[in-house]
Amino acid sequence: xxxxxxxxxxxxxxxxxxxxxxxxxxxxxxxxxxxxxxxxxxxxxxxxxxxxxxxxxxxxxxxxxxxxxxxxxxxxxxxxxxxxxxxxxxxxxxxxxxxxxxxxxxxxxxxxxxxxxxxxxxxxxxxxxxxxxxxxxxxxxxxxxxxxxxxxxxxxxxxxxxxxxxxxxxxxxxxxxxxxxxxxxxxxxxxxxxxxxxxxxxxxxxxxxxxxxxxxxxxxxxxxxxxxxxxxxxxxxxxxxxxxxxxxxxxxxxxxxx
Amino acid sequence: xxxxxxxxxxxxxxxxxxxxxxxxxxxxxxxxxxxxxxxxxxxxxxxxxxxxxxxxxxxxxxxxxxxxxxxxxxxxxxxxxxxxxxxxxxxxxxxxxxxxxxxxxxxxxxxxxxxxxxxxxxxxxxxxxxxxxxxxxxxxxxxxxxxxxxxxxxxxxxxxxxxxxxxxxxxxxxxxxxxxxxxxxxxxxxxxxxxxxxxxxxxxxxxxxxxxxxxxxxxxxxxxxxxxxxxxxxxxxxxxxxxxxxxxxxxxxxxxxx
DNA sequence: AAGTGGTCTAGACCACTAT
DNA sequence: TAGTGGTCTAGACCACTTT
Numbered sequence: 001x002x003x004x005x006x007x008x009x010x011x012x013x014x015x016x017x018x019x020x021x022x023x024x025x026x027x028x029x030x031x032x033x034x035x036x037x038x039x040x041x042x043x044x045x046x047x048x049x050x051x052x053x054x055x056x057x058x059x060x061x062x063x064x065x066x067x068x069x070x071x072x073x074x075x076x077x078x079x080x081x082x083x084x085x086x087x088x089x090x091x092x093x094x095x096x097x098x099x100x101x102x103x104x105x106x107x108x109x110x111x112x113x114x115x116x117x118x119x120x121x122x123x124x125x126x127x128x129x130x131x132x133x134x135x136x137x138x139x140x141x142x143x144x145x146x147x148x149x150x151x152x153x154x155x156x157x158x159x160x161x162x163x164x165x166x167x168x169x170x171x172x173x174x175x176x177x178x179x180x181x182x183x184x185x186x187x188x189x190x191x192x193x194x195x196x197x198x199x200x201x202x203x204x205x206x207x208x209x210x211x212x213x214x215x216x217x218x219x220x221x222x223x224x225x226x227x228x229x230x231x232x233x234x235x236x237x238x239x240x241x242x243x244x245x246x247x248x249x250x251x252x253x254x255x256x257x258x
Numbered sequence: 259x260x261x262x263x264x265x266x267x268x269x270x271x272x273x274x275x276x277x278x279x280x281x282x283x284x285x286x287x288x289x290x291x292x293x294x295x296x297x298x299x300x301x302x303x304x305x306x307x308x309x310x311x312x313x314x315x316x317x318x319x320x321x322x323x324x325x326x327x328x329x330x331x332x333x334x335x336x337x338x339x340x341x342x343x344x345x346x347x348x349x350x351x352x353x354x355x356x357x358x359x360x361x362x363x364x365x366x367x368x369x370x371x372x373x374x375x376x377x378x379x380x381x382x383x384x385x386x387x388x389x390x391x392x393x394x395x396x397x398x399x400x401x402x403x404x405x406x407x408x409x410x411x412x413x414x415x416x417x418x419x420x421x422x423x424x425x426x427x428x429x430x431x432x433x434x435x436x437x438x439x440x441x442x443x444x445x446x447x448x449x450x451x452x453x454x455x456x457x458x459x460x461x462x463x464x465x466x467x468x469x470x471x472x473x474x475x476x477x478x479x480x481x482x483x484x485x486x487x488x489x490x491x492x493x494x495x496x497x498x499x500x501x502x503x504x505x506x507x508x509x510x511x512x513x514x515x516x
Numbered sequence: 517a518a519g520t521g522g523t524c525t526a527g528a529c530c531a532c533t534a535t
Numbered sequence: 536t537a538g539t540g541g542t543c544t545a546g547a548c549c550a551c552t553t554t
Contacts, residue, residue: 024531026542052520063544068521076334078516084521085551102515198516204506205463205481223463223481229515248462255513257360257487258336258456282550284523310539321525326540342540343532 031060032070039079039090040234046092046195050080079197093185102185102199105251115150122146122174124166131163134230136238142166149215156216157251163241168194194239199231216247225253289318290328297337297348298492304350304453308338337455351443360443360457363509373408380404380432382424389421392488393496400424407473414474415509421499426452452497457489470503483511
């Protein structure tokens with residue numbers, strides 16, 4: 001479990017090069033990897049306190065500063081949250097801070113609010129080839145399909161279809177979804193132990209077809225934003241495919257480039 | 259020029275509280291601010307080498323570690339680029355790395371390429387109220403207006419209108435623009451000393467109107483991505499307003515959420 | 517008062533780049 | 536060989552939170 005035996009301390013010996021493994025990586029990166037493993041394995045669950053820097057330093061036999069640098073990066077990547085005086089916690093989708101991290105559609109004028117949610121359909125099916133490919137599964141494996149409409153102040157604005165690996169989201173029922181208030185990612189996290197770390201999106205402009213026009217209560221041909229998202233957990237494992245159609249009459253997709 | 263006189267060293271005195279100014283901020287943040295000022299003022303220009311960590315530590319009378327942490331953050335914000343063995347350089351839009359930082363439209367299949375550029379129009383005019391507001395200028399001040407079409411493999415894909423503060427972009431002519439090959443931001447930087455640090459975008463779906471349909475060679479009513487961008491230099495000063503209309507038949511806008 | 521993360525320092529060695 | 540940034544350590548004090 002120990003990291004490289006290559007401290008730079010009293011410079012005693014000739015730093016045994018382990019022959020054929022030129023795997024160089026800074027100590028703090030190795031520590032970061034070990035901590036990430038513990039996050040993946042569920043040793044520390046979302047919302048929980050992880051051991052203090054001093055404890056981790058003792059466990060891994062490195063200095064506190066090295067652990068600190070590892071945790072600094074994990075914190076920058078939103079995997080953990082540091083709180084002065086309290087400790088370091090595993091990141092959660094339940095906190096107010098991260099409520100809007102993955103919801104980029106904002107009203108043209110005014111404050112963000114959380115949308116009302118109407119489930120249209122939930123069913124299990126065998127993954128179509130395209131879905132399987134994107135979720136890195138085998139075609140034909142079980143997936144949960146979900147279709148819903150989200151409204152802001154009563155105005156239907158987002159029509160979304162989701163595909164989720166059936167193996168992970170076993171007991172996902174329409175009742176469960178309707179009971180739950182708040183972000184879907186928070187539900188996924190607390191009920192299924194799946195924490196979305198990052199996501200990538202492909203955005204296009206399209207025209208509303210008949211079905212979607214009905215559900216969003218707009219005219220056929222209305223221009224919509226098509227947002228295809230793949231979300232990943234620890235270890236870059238794809239665990240969600242979403243296709244959202246956003247009505248951008250009174251909202252826009254906001255993005256910060258930096 | 260010195261930062262706070264509040265070292266934590268031999269703990270000599272009672273840390274004179276300067277009465278009514280409870281301006282707390284970490285030393286390294288103050289150093290970061292001072293370095294940023296030097297970047298703004300043009301003391302070090304894009305592409306240039308800034309003083310070494312040791313020199314800066316001496317100049318500001320702090321330890322190298324403190325300077326390092328300041329520069330670490332500037333590096334994370336893409337204001338400077340560190341190169342081991344060489345030094346730290348002011349960030350540039352000329353480097354390959356940052357060529358596509360602000361160009362998020364990518365082909366559905368295949369590699370990114372830099373588009374061909376066709377200038378439709380360049381003129382100076384008095385800023386309309388809306389433009390002035392977004393660029394934080396007074397209405398009626400001089401702005402440069404620019405309209406262009408960008409094509410990928412001969413297919414017109416982006417129709418863009420730009421508004422730039424006239425005071426900054428004095429000698430911007432259509433010849434200058436046509437001569438220049440490569441990203442427009444690189445031109446802005448080398449010719450006008452304006453480096454874009456960050457930008458924010460508002461994205462909507464719209465239908466092509468007659469003029470734009472002509473220029474993009476598509477049918478009227480074709481759905482397009484409308485991307486409104488405001489770009490900022492040092493000190494969050496707005497220096498560019500852009501409205502792009504993107505054809506997303508063979509391309510998509512790619513975004514990473516993290 | 518004790519424990520946590522946050523800041524700051526000082527000094528060591530390493531890896532890379534230039535001369 | 537000298538200078539740069541990159542890593543690692545050790546120890547100090549601070550600000551915040553809880554007991």
